[in-house]
Amino acid sequence: MSRRFKVPTTLYRGDSSEAVSVPNPHAKANIVAHILYLGSYGRETQYTSTSENEEDAEHFAGGGGAVWRALVAEATRAGAIHLSKQQLLGMLKGFGMGRAKWTNRAQVQEAHANVVEWNEHLFDWENVTSGIDQVIAGVFSKRSKLSKGSRRKQ
Amino acid sequence: MRPLSCVNCCHNPLQLGRAGTDFGYCTRHLVVLPRPESTTCGQLFRKDLSRSSAVEERALHQHHYRCDRISQVVSPKVDAAKVGLVEKTNGFFERDVVLEEVLSYAQYDTNISTMAALRRVEGARAEIAMLSLSRGYLANCYDQQGPWWAGLHLAFWTLQRLDTEPVFAASELHGPMRSVAETTAVAKWRVLAFRLYLLVDVSDEARSQSSRDPITRFTALADEALSAGSPTRPEKVLAKLRSSRTRWMKALSKEHYARLRNKIRRLASPKIVQDWQGLVPGREKSVSAKPELLTSVQRGLTRRGEK
Numbered sequence: 001m002s003r004r005f006k007v008p009t010t011l012y013r014g015d016s017s018e019a020v021s022v023p024n025p026h027a028k029a030n031i032v033a034h035i036l037y038l039g040s041y042g043r044e045t046q047y048t049s050t051s052e053n054e055e056d057a058e059h060f061a062g063g064g065g066a067v068w069r070a071l072v073a074e075a076t077r078a079g080a081i082h083l084s085k086q087q088l089l090g091m092l093k094g095f096g097m098g099r100a101k102w103t104n105r106a107q108v109q110e111a112h113a114n115v116v117e118w119n120e121h122l123f124d125w126e127n128v129t130s131g132i133d134q135v136i137a138g139v140f141s142k143r144s145k146l147s148k149g150s151r152r153k154q
Numbered sequence: 155m156r157p158l159s160c161v162n163c164c165h166n167p168l169q170l171g172r173a174g175t176d177f178g179y180c181t182r183h184l185v186v187l188p189r190p191e192s193t194t195c196g197q198l199f200r201k202d203l204s205r206s207s208a209v210e211e212r213a214l215h216q217h218h219y220r221c222d223r224i225s226q227v228v229s230p231k232v233d234a235a236k237v238g239l240v241e242k243t244n245g246f247f248e249r250d251v252v253l254e255e256v257l258s259y260a261q262y263d264t265n266i267s268t269m270a271a272l273r274r275v276e277g278a279r280a281e282i283a284m285l286s287l288s289r290g291y292l293a294n295c296y297d298q299q300g301p302w303w304a305g306l307h308l309a310f311w312t313l314q315r316l317d318t319e320p321v322f323a324a325s326e327l328h329g330p331m332r333s334v335a336e337t338t339a340v341a342k343w344r345v346l347a348f349r350l351y352l353l354v355d356v357s358d359e360a361r362s363q364s365s366r367d368p369i370t371r372f373t374a375l376a377d378e379a380l381s382a383g384s385p386t387r388p389e390k391v392l393a394k395l396r397s398s399r400t401r402w403m404k405a406l407s408k409e410h411y412a413r414l415r416n417k418i419r420r421l422a423s424p425k426i427v428q429d430w431q432g433l434v435p436g437r438e439k440s441v442s443a444k445p446e447l448l449t450s451v452q453r454g455l456t457r458r459g460e461k
Contacts, residue, residue, distance in 0.1 A: 016228060036202065037157040040214040041230060055330030060156065062192045065228075066239075094381065105381045106347065110202045112384035113340050114157075117172060119332060 002063045007084055011050035011075075011121050013140065014060030020068050020140045022133050023048050025125045029081075031091065031100035035111040035120065044081045048136070053119040060086045060118075070089065075139045081124040088122065099124075116149040130146070155227045157202065158215065160190035164199040167256050168285035170348060172329045173212075173322060173341045174279055179253070179450070181260040181290065183224055183445065185240040185404075193234045196221035199293050201286065206353040217332070232373050252280050259287055266307065275310050275354065278320045278345055285312070285348045292355055297301060303418055305356035309369065312349050317395035319388075320345035336386055343388040366403040367414075371405045404451050 003043035008071045015021055043102065051057050057067045071083050083091075090114035091100040102108050114120065128135050160166045166178040166187065182197050196216040200208045218230045224240055234240050243257065252270040252275060259268035269291070272284035288308040295304040320342045331337045375398060380446070383390025388418030417419035 012308075037155060038207075038211060038300060040158060041155070041210060041218040041227075053330060053332055057190070061328060062228075065267055089384075091437060093384065104207070106204065106351075107202075107207070109347070109380055109385060113171070116336060116340050116385055 005116065007072065008052040008121075009072055009085040010053045011052060011070050011072060011123075013050045013070070014057040014062070014065055015068055017064060017066040017083040020048070020136050022136050023125050025128050025132055028126075030102060031088070031122070032096055032102040032108055034085045034122070035088075035114050036107060046124060047083075048080075048099075048125065050121050050123065051119045052121060056118045066142050069143050070139045070141070073125050078135050078139050079125065079128040080139070082125065083124060085115055085119055085121055088120065108152035155194075156191050157200065158194050158198065159227045160187050160193045160195075160224070162198075162201050163194070164201055164286045164290040165197060166190055167283040168253070168279075168288075170201060170282045171329075171341055171344045172327050173344065174282055174326065174328070174336055176328050176396045179243075179256055179260070179372075180224065180240075181256065181287065181301070183240070183260040184243070184260050185224065185235075186243055187224075187239070192227055193224050193239050194227040195219055195224045199290055201289070202349075204351050204358065205289075205293060205296070206358055209297075251275055252283050256283055256287070264321060269308060269311075269418075276321075277326070278322045278341070278391055281315075281320065281345060282348065283374050285345075285352055289352055289355060292359075296355075296359050302356060302365055302369075305415060306357070306411070306414055306418065306424070308324075308371075309353055309356045310406060312352050313406055314403060316349055316353075317399055319392060319394055339388055340385045340455075342385075343385040343391065346391050347380060348387055350380060368410070371401070375402055375405070 013020060023046050024044045025046050026044040029043070029045040029047065031047070033039065033043075034045045037043065051060075054067065054069075057069075061067050078083055088100070089112060090109050090116065091097045094108065095105055096102040096108045096125070100108065100111070123139075125132060125135070156162065160178050160180060161169050163180075165182045166180055168175045168178050169190065178187035179185070187193055189283075194215070196212075196219045198212055198219070200211055203211060219225050220230075224234040225241060226234050226237060240350070252272065255268050255271050255275075259265065269284050269288050272280045272287070278336050288305070292305045293309065296302075322338060322341060327334075328339055329337075329343055353372040354376045357370050357376075360367050361370045361373070379391055379394045379398065382394035390431060
């Protein structure tokens, strides 16, 4: 019997405290290249990485950042395609499948490892042809990052 | 931006994914990194890529980040030292064997002898440090057109334990975990992959230098092994490595290694031979060098990439 995975209703992203990074819907980036952040700083991507685990997002927020959250239903209503962790793990095998098709198997496996480690989900914004800034601002809301001390007390 | 940060750089040998310490240490800038996931510099040499891809990514990285200082990864123009993201070493953690060897490598130029010492320390953290420093050392050699066999000892040592299961102490995994079993599995897979990347680095460099040495077979063997199992099933990768052990050993057998070592000893400078002879029991006699053969070898084995 196949295992059923519960799709989370809320996803989290650690980013700067001012705003969530705005993707480029026309970028046509590969999923492997996006997850591995190939191309260095400023590389174009139509994806937004999120995590189903709030603590993972806190880690990415770092000392000066913030945790942002988004409801999956709201994001999909706004035009995003939600690629769940399970879907990503299914695509990241061998030379990759679909938008994760890649020439280097080791890099596909590295992306797979990152998705597992950080419980990663992606939002694909390629269908949002205009006003991406407003859409991102509308979908993601900031929640205050808990300090390490208060987290430990809990 | 974690893949672009010091956590993912070979010049920070204290971490690999979720394994290792929470803080990092940069063997280039000689500083402690309290939040290595927030910092980077233009000398980034990525742990999660083999050398050919890591060099391409480093070139792109240098368009945005300076090589002479550590910057905040989210803001390339911000000096990490000015926002409290680097610290000088102050002699803390003196009893940590791995950290002692890493500091010795960085501060006293101990090179191969540090890698040899780390090789003898039990545990995944020591192996991660050894592999990290080794890949950084080889990157430096090859950047300066050094010979591919500058990585010979490192490749042979890595080959000896290629199919042994990495062992983590409970304190060696950090960060938020939803599943300890899954985190441990991925950590083991990362160590196996890291071993293979070192062998691929040497193999690819041998091929690019038009060598016909059987070591060039490592690239294909590594690709086969990594494809055998996903990061959550490192036991499949181990099983593949064990079943293909004969083919790995044929590519760099003990006899072939000994022949190559003797050949290198005839070509290399006294300083380099002295460095290596300390690792071979009973070989204390120095070998006279042939000056006309030394230039490229010496250049290739210079420790730092000063330009």
